[in-house]
Amino acid sequence: MIALLQYLHRCFMRSYRYGAPSFIYLAILILIYSSAPNPVMGSYAFSSSLLFVAAAAIGCLVMDVEAANQEMATLLHARSLVRLSGAKLLYAWIFASALGLFAVIYPALLGRLERFPYMEELGMASLYHISLAGLGVSLAGWFTVKLFESRLYAVLILCTWLALAFGAGGIGNALPEGWSWMTYILPPLQLTLHALTFYDELGTGGKWLPVGAALVYAAISAALLLWTLHRRRLDYPGE
Amino acid sequence: MNERIKKKGAVDSGTASSLIRLEQVGKSYGSRKVLSEISLSLDRGESLILRGGNGSGKSTLLKIVAGIIPASSGRIHRSSKQLQTGYAPDRLPKLRMTSEEYLIHMGRIAGMPTAALTTRIEELHELLELPAHSPSLLIHYSKGMLQKVNLMQACLLRPALLLLDEPFSGLDTASSEKLLTLLHGLRAEGTAVITALHDPLPSWESVSTTYRIREGQLILEEPNTDEASNSGSVRYELDGLLTEKARERLAVAFPRVDWTAAGNAVRCGIPSEDCHAFMRDFWQAEGIVLSLNRKEGEV
Numbered sequence: 446m447i448a449l450l451q452y453l454h455r456c457f458m459r460s461y462r463y464g465a466p467s468f469i470y471l472a473i474l475i476l477i478y479s480s481a482p483n484p485v486m487g488s489y490a491f492s493s494s495l496l497f498v499a500a501a502a503i504g505c506l507v508m509d510v511e512a513a514n515q516e517m518a519t520l521l522h523a524r525s526l527v528r529l530s531g532a533k534l535l536y537a538w539i540f541a542s543a544l545g546l547f548a549v550i551y552p553a554l555l556g557r558l559e560r561f562p563y564m565e566e567l568g569m570a571s572l573y574h575i576s577l578a579g580l581g582v583s584l585a586g587w588f589t590v591k592l593f594e595s596r597l598y599a600v601l602i603l604c605t606w607l608a609l610a611f612g613a614g615g616i617g618n619a620l621p622e623g624w625s626w627m628t629y630i631l632p633p634l635q636l637t638l639h640a641l642t643f644y645d646e647l648g649t650g651g652k653w654l655p656v657g658a659a660l661v662y663a664a665i666s667a668a669l670l671l672w673t674l675h676r677r678r679l680d681y682p683g684e
Numbered sequence: 685m686n687e688r689i690k691k692k693g694a695v696d697s698g699t700a701s702s703l704i705r706l707e708q709v710g711k712s713y714g715s716r717k718v719l720s721e722i723s724l725s726l727d728r729g730e731s732l733i734l735r736g737g738n739g740s741g742k743s744t745l746l747k748i749v750a751g752i753i754p755a756s757s758g759r760i761h762r763s764s765k766q767l768q769t770g771y772a773p774d775r776l777p778k779l780r781m782t783s784e785e786y787l788i789h790m791g792r793i794a795g796m797p798t799a800a801l802t803t804r805i806e807e808l809h810e811l812l813e814l815p816a817h818s819p820s821l822l823i824h825y826s827k828g829m830l831q832k833v834n835l836m837q838a839c840l841l842r843p844a845l846l847l848l849d850e851p852f853s854g855l856d857t858a859s860s861e862k863l864l865t866l867l868h869g870l871r872a873e874g875t876a877v878i879t880a881l882h883d884p885l886p887s888w889e890s891v892s893t894t895y896r897i898r899e900g901q902l903i904l905e906e907p908n909t910d911e912a913s914n915s916g917s918v919r920y921e922l923d924g925l926l927t928e929k930a931r932e933r934l935a936v937a938f939p940r941v942d943w944t945a946a947g948n949a950v951r952c953g954i955p956s957e958d959c960h961a962f963m964r965d966f967w968q969a970e971g972i973v974l975s976l977n978r979k980e981g982e983v
Contacts (some may be wrong), residue, residue: 448792455789459780512777517752518837522794523773680753 449523449532450539456510463540466502470544471496478552482559489570490641492548493577494611497634500541500578501607504585505600507537517679526678527671530586534667537582545574566644569652573637576659580632581607583663588671591681610634633658699975700761702727703845703876704749709758710900711744718744720900722758728844731867731877733889735905736897742880743774745897746847749797749878763844770843774850774880776834778823781811783833784816801840804893808828814860828855835863839870846870852885864888884920884978886960918956921972922966926950930969953979 457463473495477483493681510533511519523529549570552558562570585603593599609616610632617628636655702725711719718741726732734742747753748760750771779786784805791801809816812832822830831854838846848868852860864887871877871891879888894905905918925948926934935943941962950971954962962976966973 448789448795452789452793455781456779456941513780514773514775515777515868517747517750517773518771518776518790519793521750521769521838522840523789524766524794539943660935678751678753679747 446528446532446535446653449529450536452519453507453510453532453536457536457540461621462506462510463503466499466506467544471547472498474548474551478555478557481557483552485558485560485562485566486570486641486644488552488558489549489573490638491513493545493570493574493632493641494638496541496545496548496574497577497581498607499544500537500581501585501603503541503544504534504537504582505589505603507533507540508586508589508591509596513679513681521677528674530671530674531667532585534582534670537585538579541578541582545578545645549574549584559606560684565628569644569656570641572656573641576656577634578635579663580634580659580666581669582609583666584632586667591674591677594596606632613637633662702761703730704763704767705761706749707759707761709747709748709751709755709760711741712756716893717900719748719755719902720928721898722902724846724877724895724902726845728874729871731871731879731888731892733885733892733894734878734880734897735882735894740897741900742897743849744879745902746771746849746878749845750950759809766837766843766953768841768843768848770841772834772840772846772848772851774853776822776830776837778825778830780823781823782818782821783814783825783829783836784818786822786833787836787840791840794841796841804840805836807838811866812836812859816871828856828859832859835866839866842870842873846875848877848879850882851866852881852883884959884976886920886963890960898925914929919979920954920956920959921975921979922950922952922954922963923976924950924952924966925974926966926969926971930971934962934965937965 474492477488477491508530516529520526520529522675523532549567553562553567572573584606588599588606591595591598593602611634613628613631613633613635616631617625620627638660640652640655643650687873705725707723708775709719710717719840722745724732724737734745736742744753746961748755750769751760752771772969773808774955781789787805787808788801791805792798796804806816812835814829814832814836825833831851835851838848851863863969864885867879867888868891877892879892881888896903928945931943931945931950938958938961940953940955944951952962963976
């Protein structure tokens with residue numbers, strides 16, 4: 446697995462595919478924190494939702510970082526598509542988590558917040574960012590050329606799915622009575638945003654629930670994705 | 685090395701001890717049937733050539749054998765779940781890595797020990813005449829150089845089963861001969877090789893069983909049968925230069941070869957079964973090959 450992660454890191458770095466999502470993400474953060482002071486957890490709510498989108502973009506790019514022919518050769522060396530695809534998801538998660546940690550530490554260290562965050566706040570904010578990074582990556586893995594004939598359609602459907610995740614609360618309210626359970630199918634992004642917005646009013650369970658929900662959702666999504674890829678192998682729909 | 689392996693009388697389902705065995709394997713994309721009812725088996729040290737036109741399903745069959753894509757129907761039996769398989773696709777994408785970096789990554793992913801990997805990379809670079817420690821990235825490599833790296837990654841682990849998709853594409857004559865040496869060596873060590881080929885390659889054909897994929901079916905090419913030679917179904921047409929004296933000698937040695945000559949320029953129609961021996965004598969007589977083409981279904 447370490448050998449695969451090293452290889453993917455070299456491929457991703459030298460492909461410069463990380464450039465656009467990372468640059469846009471970092472630029473928005475720097476722009477937002479150019480004015481101070483900012484509320485502590487409210488700021489982290491914004492940066493975690495931004496990271497969720499950036500992680501999805503990074504997940505898409507990492508999953509398709511290899512050309513089809515190279516992926517076949519790598520698969521034969523790795524001897525398992527689950528291992529290879531799992532390594533890609535893991536690498537994308539690590540990369541997106543690093544961006545998330547930057548979003549937590551940068552404003553704190555540079556004094557862009559209304560006060561220096563408590564250690565507990567820093568720790569929980571880091572966990573919220575890391576869990577949402579995993580959630581974004583695990584969703585993005587589904588929307589690549591491995592499962593969609595057209596990259597454009599894949600990206601459009603991913604954007605729709607991300608938008609639905611942001612609007613889950615409103616969708617739940619708009620649904621007829623008895624149908625609100627449908628919002629549980631959507632990624633639990635709103636739980637994290639709610640916890641960060643109302644952080645001081647929540648008990649311990651309420652603070653940890655979003656982390657657990659995001660990680661469980663991401664794990665189920667990733668496991669289903671790997672199972673699907675294992676069944677299809679590299680039989681791309683475009684062929 | 686030149687001994688001909690025993691040809692199969694038909695596309696059989698092989699034995700239980702086969703390295704890999706395909707039973708009635710088919711592949712469809714929607715309503716388009718690419719392969720149907722493919723049955724074959726491959727033992728250690730055996731080599732097999734797949735021929736067929738563009739889009740006939742050669743690459744698809746190689747990918748199915750490699751386990752890269754699933755078959756739509758039929759069964760595939762491997763001698764071991766961990767059957768070490770090397771695969772060289774028809775072309776390698778241009779990566780931003782040196783050939784050494786790339787091969788180190790592939791070897792590490794495959795779990796090769798560092799010392800053995802380093803030695804093997806040096807050995808393969810030397811064999812295929814590519815500088816091992818070149819700082820040039822693969823994006824700056826020519827088609828032939830990339831193809832060498834592609835073949836090196838496939839042969840890195842001395843696989844039990846080697847699958848090559850147009851391996852000679854883009855290689856110059858000297859490199860082709862080096863690759864042939866490598867393949868003959870691997871085969872002698874027990875590696876089974878399946879090669880998808882377009883161009884004639886007498887030296888490799890002489891030790892291989894050749895199949896043709898036509899309309900999704902796998903058809904055994906049997907150049908040794910009387911039927912094949914009488915009908916002239918597979919012949920080679922050689923354009924070259926040869927002295928008159930040598931021509932007379934070869935005409936006596938190979939009475940079934942058709943000759944057309946103008947001065948030293950010759951055109952020879954060679955039956956498939958004579959091709960290997962004829963070419964050896966042609967080069968020994970210091971003949972110059974201008975072109976060599978495979979002809980089918982022509983008398």
